[in-house]
Amino acid sequence: GAGHRPGPVAVLVGPMGVGKSTVGRVLAERLGVGFRDTDEDIVRAAGKPVSDIFVDEGEPRFRELERQAVADAVAGHRGILALGGGAVMDDGTRALLAGLPVVFLDVGVGEAVKRVGLNAPRPLLAVNPRQRWRELMEQRRPLYTEVARAVVTTDDRTPEEAAEAVLDAL
Numbered sequence: 001g002a003g004h005r006p007g008p009v010a011v012l013v014g015p016m017g018v019g020k021s022t023v024g025r026v027l028a029e030r031l032g033v034g035f036r037d038t039d040e041d042i043v044r045a046a047g048k049p050v051s052d053i054f055v056d057e058g059e060p061r062f063r064e065l066e067r068q069a070v071a072d073a074v075a076g077h078r079g080i081l082a083l084g085g086g087a088v089m090d091d092g093t094r095a096l097l098a099g100l101p102v103v104f105l106d107v108g109v110g111e112a113v114k115r116v117g118l119n120a121p122r123p124l125l126a127v128n129p130r131q132r133w134r135e136l137m138e139q140r141r142p143l144y145t146e147v148a149r150a151v152v153t154t155d156d157r158t159p160e161e162a163a164e165a166v167l168d169a170l
Protein backbone atom coordinates (compact mmCIF):
# COMPACT_ATOMS: atom_id res chain seq x y z
CA GLY A 1 0.00 0.00 0.00
CA ALA A 2 1.03 3.51 -0.88
CA GLY A 3 -1.26 4.92 1.81
CA HIS A 4 1.37 6.76 3.77
CA ARG A 5 3.54 8.00 0.97
CA PRO A 6 3.26 11.73 0.33
CA GLY A 7 2.83 13.02 -3.20
CA PRO A 8 0.40 12.21 -5.99
CA VAL A 9 -1.66 8.99 -6.03
CA ALA A 10 -0.86 8.56 -9.71
CA VAL A 11 0.94 10.57 -12.38
CA LEU A 12 -0.31 10.06 -15.93
CA VAL A 13 2.11 10.49 -18.82
CA GLY A 14 1.74 9.73 -22.50
CA PRO A 15 1.29 11.40 -25.87
CA MET A 16 -1.12 14.10 -26.91
CA GLY A 17 -4.55 12.67 -27.54
CA VAL A 18 -4.25 9.62 -25.32
CA GLY A 19 -6.78 11.02 -22.85
CA LYS A 20 -4.65 11.80 -19.81
CA SER A 21 -7.05 14.50 -18.62
CA THR A 22 -10.20 12.50 -19.37
CA VAL A 23 -8.94 9.30 -17.73
CA GLY A 24 -7.38 11.32 -14.90
CA ARG A 25 -10.70 12.97 -14.08
CA VAL A 26 -12.52 9.63 -14.06
CA LEU A 27 -9.82 8.16 -11.85
CA ALA A 28 -9.91 11.08 -9.42
CA GLU A 29 -13.69 10.81 -9.19
CA ARG A 30 -13.49 7.06 -8.53
CA LEU A 31 -10.93 7.55 -5.76
CA GLY A 32 -12.52 10.67 -4.30
CA VAL A 33 -9.32 12.69 -4.71
CA GLY A 34 -8.47 15.83 -6.65
CA PHE A 35 -7.31 16.03 -10.25
CA ARG A 36 -4.58 18.35 -11.44
CA ASP A 37 -3.22 18.94 -14.94
CA THR A 38 0.10 20.76 -15.33
CA ASP A 39 -0.97 22.27 -18.68
CA GLU A 40 -3.80 24.00 -16.82
CA ASP A 41 -1.43 25.20 -14.09
CA ILE A 42 0.91 26.67 -16.72
CA VAL A 43 -1.93 28.38 -18.58
CA ARG A 44 -3.30 29.88 -15.36
CA ALA A 45 0.14 31.14 -14.26
CA ALA A 46 1.00 32.55 -17.71
CA GLY A 47 -2.45 34.02 -18.29
CA LYS A 48 -2.55 32.71 -21.87
CA PRO A 49 -3.11 29.46 -23.74
CA VAL A 50 -0.32 26.94 -24.39
CA SER A 51 -0.33 27.82 -28.09
CA ASP A 52 0.38 31.50 -27.26
CA ILE A 53 3.21 30.55 -24.90
CA PHE A 54 4.82 28.53 -27.71
CA VAL A 55 4.47 31.40 -30.19
CA ASP A 56 5.49 34.25 -27.85
CA GLU A 57 8.17 32.56 -25.74
CA GLY A 58 9.15 29.37 -27.56
CA GLU A 59 9.13 25.69 -26.66
CA PRO A 60 12.29 25.79 -24.45
CA ARG A 61 10.64 28.40 -22.22
CA PHE A 62 7.46 26.31 -22.13
CA ARG A 63 9.53 23.32 -20.93
CA GLU A 64 10.95 25.48 -18.11
CA LEU A 65 7.50 26.60 -17.03
CA GLU A 66 6.40 22.99 -17.26
CA ARG A 67 9.30 21.78 -15.08
CA GLN A 68 8.31 24.33 -12.44
CA ALA A 69 4.65 23.31 -12.68
CA VAL A 70 5.57 19.63 -12.29
CA ALA A 71 7.83 20.43 -9.31
CA ASP A 72 5.02 22.34 -7.60
CA ALA A 73 2.45 19.65 -8.38
CA VAL A 74 4.47 16.65 -7.21
CA ALA A 75 5.33 18.49 -4.00
CA GLY A 76 1.84 19.71 -3.21
CA HIS A 77 -0.76 17.50 -4.82
CA ARG A 78 -2.14 14.33 -3.22
CA GLY A 79 -4.48 13.26 -6.00
CA ILE A 80 -4.21 12.38 -9.67
CA LEU A 81 -1.77 14.38 -11.77
CA ALA A 82 -1.67 14.55 -15.58
CA LEU A 83 1.41 15.91 -17.37
CA GLY A 84 1.65 17.39 -20.87
CA GLY A 85 2.76 14.95 -23.55
CA GLY A 86 6.22 16.51 -23.89
CA ALA A 87 7.05 16.85 -20.19
CA VAL A 88 9.29 13.77 -20.32
CA MET A 89 11.56 15.51 -22.85
CA ASP A 90 13.10 17.60 -20.08
CA ASP A 91 15.81 15.92 -17.97
CA GLY A 92 14.91 17.95 -14.89
CA THR A 93 11.23 17.07 -15.20
CA ARG A 94 12.05 13.37 -15.58
CA ALA A 95 14.20 13.54 -12.46
CA LEU A 96 11.23 14.93 -10.52
CA LEU A 97 9.26 11.77 -11.36
CA ALA A 98 11.72 9.31 -9.81
CA GLY A 99 9.99 7.03 -7.33
CA LEU A 100 6.48 8.28 -8.12
CA PRO A 101 3.56 6.06 -9.26
CA VAL A 102 3.81 7.05 -12.92
CA VAL A 103 1.58 5.32 -15.48
CA PHE A 104 2.18 5.57 -19.23
CA LEU A 105 -1.10 5.77 -21.15
CA ASP A 106 -0.40 4.42 -24.62
CA VAL A 107 -2.40 4.82 -27.82
CA GLY A 108 -2.04 4.38 -31.58
CA VAL A 109 -1.74 7.29 -33.97
CA GLY A 110 -5.23 6.91 -35.42
CA GLU A 111 -7.03 7.14 -32.10
CA ALA A 112 -4.72 9.90 -30.82
CA VAL A 113 -5.27 12.18 -33.79
CA LYS A 114 -9.01 11.56 -33.57
CA ARG A 115 -9.06 12.41 -29.85
CA VAL A 116 -6.83 15.49 -30.19
CA GLY A 117 -9.16 16.86 -32.82
CA LEU A 118 -11.89 16.94 -30.22
CA ASN A 119 -10.34 19.59 -27.96
CA ALA A 120 -7.76 22.36 -27.45
CA PRO A 121 -5.36 23.05 -30.36
CA ARG A 122 -1.84 21.59 -30.00
CA PRO A 123 0.91 23.85 -31.40
CA LEU A 124 3.12 20.85 -32.15
CA LEU A 125 0.43 19.21 -34.31
CA ALA A 126 -0.56 22.28 -36.32
CA VAL A 127 0.86 20.89 -39.58
CA ASN A 128 0.80 17.21 -40.71
CA PRO A 129 -0.63 16.04 -37.40
CA ARG A 130 -0.37 12.29 -38.10
CA GLN A 131 3.25 12.43 -39.20
CA ARG A 132 4.24 14.85 -36.45
CA TRP A 133 2.53 12.71 -33.81
CA ARG A 134 4.40 9.60 -35.04
CA GLU A 135 7.76 11.42 -34.98
CA LEU A 136 7.17 12.74 -31.48
CA MET A 137 6.06 9.31 -30.25
CA GLU A 138 9.16 7.67 -31.75
CA GLN A 139 11.36 10.11 -29.78
CA ARG A 140 9.35 9.93 -26.60
CA ARG A 141 8.24 6.33 -26.24
CA PRO A 142 11.54 5.31 -24.59
CA LEU A 143 11.19 8.21 -22.14
CA TYR A 144 7.59 7.34 -21.21
CA THR A 145 8.75 3.78 -20.65
CA GLU A 146 11.72 4.94 -18.59
CA VAL A 147 9.68 7.04 -16.13
CA ALA A 148 6.64 4.76 -15.84
CA ARG A 149 6.13 1.75 -13.62
CA ALA A 150 3.18 0.53 -15.70
CA VAL A 151 1.74 0.90 -19.20
CA VAL A 152 -1.98 0.98 -19.98
CA THR A 153 -3.16 0.86 -23.59
CA THR A 154 -6.27 2.87 -24.27
CA ASP A 155 -7.19 2.23 -27.94
CA ASP A 156 -9.80 -0.35 -27.11
CA ARG A 157 -10.87 1.06 -23.76
CA THR A 158 -13.41 3.65 -22.68
CA PRO A 159 -12.10 6.27 -20.22
CA GLU A 160 -13.81 4.30 -17.42
CA GLU A 161 -12.12 1.07 -18.49
CA ALA A 162 -8.76 2.81 -18.83
CA ALA A 163 -9.15 4.28 -15.33
CA GLU A 164 -9.91 0.79 -14.01
CA ALA A 165 -6.78 -0.56 -15.71
CA VAL A 166 -4.69 2.22 -14.14
CA LEU A 167 -6.07 1.30 -10.71
CA ASP A 168 -5.13 -2.33 -11.32
CA ALA A 169 -1.66 -1.27 -12.41
CA LEU A 170 -0.91 0.92 -9.38
Ligand code: S3P
Nearest residue numbers: 015016039050084085086122123
Ligand atom coordinates in the same frame (compact mmCIF):
# COMPACT_ATOMS: atom_id res chain seq x y z
C1 S3P B 1 2.70 18.92 -25.74
C2 S3P B 1 1.55 18.40 -25.21
C3 S3P B 1 0.45 19.23 -24.69
C4 S3P B 1 0.97 20.58 -24.22
C5 S3P B 1 1.79 21.23 -25.29
C6 S3P B 1 2.98 20.38 -25.74
C7 S3P B 1 3.73 18.01 -26.28
O1 S3P B 1 -0.20 18.55 -23.63
O2 S3P B 1 1.74 20.44 -23.05
O3 S3P B 1 0.94 21.46 -26.39
O4 S3P B 1 4.88 18.43 -26.45
O5 S3P B 1 3.39 16.82 -26.54
P1 S3P B 1 -1.21 17.31 -23.86
O6 S3P B 1 -0.42 16.05 -23.90
O7 S3P B 1 -2.10 17.38 -22.67
O8 S3P B 1 -1.93 17.59 -25.14
